[in-house]
Each structure stands twice: as structure tokens, then as C-alpha cells.
Amino acid sequence: MEYVYSILILVGIYVVLASSFNLIIGVAGLISIAHPIFFALGAYTSGLLAIHFGVNPIAGAVVGAAVAGAFSLMISLPSLRVSGDYLLITSIGFQLGLLQVIKNLELTGSQGGLSNIPTPIAGPERGWVFSAVALGAATVSVFLIRWIVRGPYGRAISAMRDDELAFVALGRDATRIKIVIFAVGCGLAGIAGAIYALYFQYLSPEQFEILASGTMLTMVVVGGMGSTWGPVVGAVLLLALPQAITFLRLPLAYMAPLQGMIFTLLVILFLFLRPQGLVSPEPPAPLREKER
Amino acid sequence: MSAILHLEGVRKSFGGIVVADEITLEIEGGQILGLIGPNGAGKTSLFNIITGVVPADAGDIRVNGVSVAGKAVHERARMGIARTWQNMRLFRTMTVLENMVVAPREYAAESMLRLCLRPGAVRRAIKESCEQALSILERMQLAHLADSAVTDLPYGQQKLIGLARALMNDGRCLLLDEPMAGVEGHAYETMRAVVREEAQAGRAVCVVEHNISFIKDLCTSAVFMSAGRILERGDIADLLASKTLAELYFGT
Numbered sequence: 001m002e003y004v005y006s007i008l009i010l011v012g013i014y015v016v017l018a019s020s021f022n023l024i025i026g027v028a029g030l031i032s033i034a035h036p037i038f039f040a041l042g043a044y045t046s047g048l049l050a051i052h053f054g055v056n057p058i059a060g061a062v063v064g065a066a067v068a069g070a071f072s073l074m075i076s077l078p079s080l081r082v083s084g085d086y087l088l089i090t091s092i093g094f095q096l097g098l099l100q101v102i103k104n105l106e107l108t109g110s111q112g113g114l115s116n117i118p119t120p121i122a123g124p125e126r127g128w129v130f131s132a133v134a135l136g137a138a139t140v141s142v143f144l145i146r147w148i149v150r151g152p153y154g155r156a157i158s159a160m161r162d163d164e165l166a167f168v169a170l171g172r173d174a175t176r177i178k179i180v181i182f183a184v185g186c187g188l189a190g191i192a193g194a195i196y197a198l199y200f201q202y203l204s205p206e207q208f209e210i211l212a213s214g215t216m217l218t219m220v221v222v223g224g225m226g227s228t229w230g231p232v233v234g235a236v237l238l239l240a241l242p243q244a245i246t247f248l249r250l251p252l253a254y255m256a257p258l259q260g261m262i263f264t265l266l267v268i269l270f271l272f273l274r275p276q277g278l279v280s281p282e283p284p285a286p287l288r289e290k291e292r
Numbered sequence: 293m294s295a296i297l298h299l300e301g302v303r304k305s306f307g308g309i310v311v312a313d314e315i316t317l318e319i320e321g322g323q324i325l326g327l328i329g330p331n332g333a334g335k336t337s338l339f340n341i342i343t344g345v346v347p348a349d350a351g352d353i354r355v356n357g358v359s360v361a362g363k364a365v366h367e368r369a370r371m372g373i374a375r376t377w378q379n380m381r382l383f384r385t386m387t388v389l390e391n392m393v394v395a396p397r398e399y400a401a402e403s404m405l406r407l408c409l410r411p412g413a414v415r416r417a418i419k420e421s422c423e424q425a426l427s428i429l430e431r432m433q434l435a436h437l438a439d440s441a442v443t444d445l446p447y448g449q450q451k452l453i454g455l456a457r458a459l460m461n462d463g464r465c466l467l468l469d470e471p472m473a474g475v476e477g478h479a480y481e482t483m484r485a486v487v488r489e490e491a492q493a494g495r496a497v498c499v500v501e502h503n504i505s506f507i508k509d510l511c512t513s514a515v516f517m518s519a520g521r522i523l524e525r526g527d528i529a530d531l532l533a534s535k536t537l538a539e540l541y542f543g544t
Contacts, residue, residue: 152401166381171369
């Protein structure tokens, strides 16, 4: 049963990660690959708060999200003010640099990782409580993003994506919209990190490597970039796939490379054969009758 | 000092190419100034300099007496500079009404914080924008197209929507970049009537246009530009009678 719970919890966490990554790259069109580090910022923040101060888990998650959101400003403020293209470069630097800090700081457990994170809840209920929290967080994230994208704010984002120059010439502050969307996306990744830290009680810096953004990107691309439900489908599918392969009972040495090959192959196949992903993006936020 | 738009000694060059050379001009409320000249004269570049798309190297630009120096494109738009584009630049995935609703000088839903804290006020503001947009479309006899996708409309109507979207700004200064290019028939009449009405309402209008009959029809005065410089200015009839301009414009 614990196995089922842990998969449900991972599904919840990855739905939050893929959806928020989709908000950044698919909806707002901002090219960043630093999503794993914001996942890490939330995880390490809430983990450290729990270890050293015994902070309430919900407060820890909120602080974790706030820290991830605040750190996102460090790369979005300077790079988006110049031009959107710089975000990619700064995000690579930020991802690599900050992970090095985490790997070398004693506070974060250096290379060995951060262990002994106290669990906020013990006993037989632990599994289903965490599953409910993770799936609840996933649901809230998906609907929050849907509310942003389908509402008047999303209408501004669509206009910005259609023609940014015309958009700013009307008096819209495109830079601010991008900075806010980036912060919201990164903050959500921070919440996913907090749930991860408190459930698994151990964080290893390796899992937040730059390659992890490849996994998240695969979920977004396969599921459907720019659509609300696409990343949900992508996350569930790509978490189920490795579990399915384990039933093949292949030797362990083949498993990891096989997984990597399947993920890469999926991205290539989808980009060629179905670039919109499994779920096509919806049309931009309509102006509904009741808004008039 | 009643000029709404005031340019003084505005200069801009890209490397060795001078697109604006000591441009000085004033447009008053109610005036429609024609900006004419051959291709590459720097007419559209001047619009880009005024709106902040490309920053000027030197000179002073004032709107309602306030300098726009150092202000970003969106800040200048909020000071009341509205413009249209030669190739319209409509938001192609959106309907006519949606194009216009995101266009007022202040878009209520632009701040996520306000959207969360005061959703009622945002909703009311959007409702007002819709009403404003529909009344502009009504004037252009296009209200029945409010829910059409902009890309489904014929070219002339798209041009009108470009103007309609700019009018959402309600700014005192209106810059129109070739509003008539490719527009004929009914849309032509509508465009002319609306531009005239907007000037009568007290806006300072500047029109870049190759269609000389449109310029003659609407403008009282014009400025002739070539190679980034203002060669002549004054009464439209005198300008068109000038021999040097005819040579520059049409070749010899």
C-alpha cells in the first residue's frame, strides 16, 4: 500500500511541477530551464525549517514557495528587463550555480544531501494524508493556472504572445506580466518541493540536476504545451511508464538507460508527429457574455 | 504652448544612416498634420521615436507639456500617445472585441494583485471597456463584427479595427501610420470620417500617408520629409505645388 501512496504522491508533485513549468514556457512563452532549482529551493527551505525550528508543515510550504518566488526575481528582474532571450542563459547559470552552492554548503548537507527531516505526521494515516495533500495541491495548482489563463489576465497574456510590440504600445507592461507569471510558476514548484521534502524526509542534490528539467519538459511536450490539462496527462503518463517497465523484470543495469531512451524518443516523436501534444491547447481566454 | 505634441531637435541615427535629423514640429489639438515623403524618408521611424520603440539620440519630445524622455513604450502610451501600425499588428488569435478590451490606457486586470483583491472592481472596469469598445465599433458600423476573429475580416475592416483599438487609449495624441494603404470603398469613407471626428474632438492627429488625395482631403498642413529631414512644411496645396518635392517624390 505504501508503494501506491508513494506513486500517488509523486503524481501530485509532478502534476504541480509540470503544470507550473507549462505556465512559464507554454503559456507565457518564457524559456527557462531552471525549474528543478525552484523545486529544490522549496524542498530545502521547508526541510531546513522543519529540522531546525520545527516549523508547522503548512507554514513551511508557504515559506518554501515564497523563497522560490523571491529567488525567481533574481533572474527575471535583470534578464526580462533586457530581453526575454536572456532568461534562458541566466536560468542555466542560476540552475548550475545555485546547485553547486547547495552541494557545498554544510547547512544543506553538502553532497550527502539533507537527511532526518522530521515528518509532520506518523502512523498508518501518513500515506493517505500525504496522498490527499499532494493530489489536493495538484488540483489547486491546475485550477489556479486555469483561472489565470482563462480570465482577463490570460487575455492580456494571449495578446502579449500574439504581438508584444503592439501590446506595449497600448500601454501594457509586458515585462511586469512576465515577471509575475515567472514568480507564480516558480512559487508553485516551491510548494511541490515542500511536499516532497516532508514526505520523503531526505533530499539529495542529484535529483535537482539540470536534467530533471528534461523530465518536466517531456511531461509538458507530450501532454500538450499551453493547455491546462496537457501537463496533467503528461505527468501521469510519464510517471506510469517507468513503473510499467519494471514489470518487464529487466536487469537493473538496463533500466535507467532504457528509461532515458524512451523519454528522449517520446519528445522527438511528439515534436515531429504531434507537436501540440496529446491535449491541444484551448483557444485564448474568451470574452464571455457575462463579462460584458 | 497649446501644442499637444511637441518635438524639438529630435535626432536619431543607426550607424551612418540618419533617420531623424533635427526634427522640430508641433501638433495642436484639432489639427491633422500630414507626414509625407518618399519611402525610407523616416516617417515611420519618427513614429517609433515618439512612441519610444526606438530611443532618440538627442532632442526633446513633449506630450501635453510633459517630456517623455527616459519613458518606456508602455509609459508613453499611458501618457496619451496612441498609434496604429502600417501592417495593423492585431492580436490574431483574438476576436475584435477582445483586441479592443485589452487596449484601454489602464487595463484593470493587468495587476494580478488587484485581480485577486478587488475582482468586483476589475469586472466593472472590463464591462465599461466593452461598452466603450462597442460604441467605437458602432461609429464605424462594425458592431456586428464584435465577436468575429480579426483574421476573418477583410483587409479594410482590419485596418479600421487597428484604428478602433488605438482609440481605446483615448489619448490626446493620435499617430496613424498609413491608415489608407489598401483601404477602399466603404471602409475608406468610414476611416476618413472617424479621423476627422477625432480631430474635431480635440486630438492632435498625425498621419503618415502615401495617398495624396486622402491627405488633401483631411489635412490642413503637412510636413515633407526626405532622408530623415524636414524639407518643407506648410499649407498642403503649396507643398504639392512645390517642384522640388515633386521631383523627390516621383523622380524626374
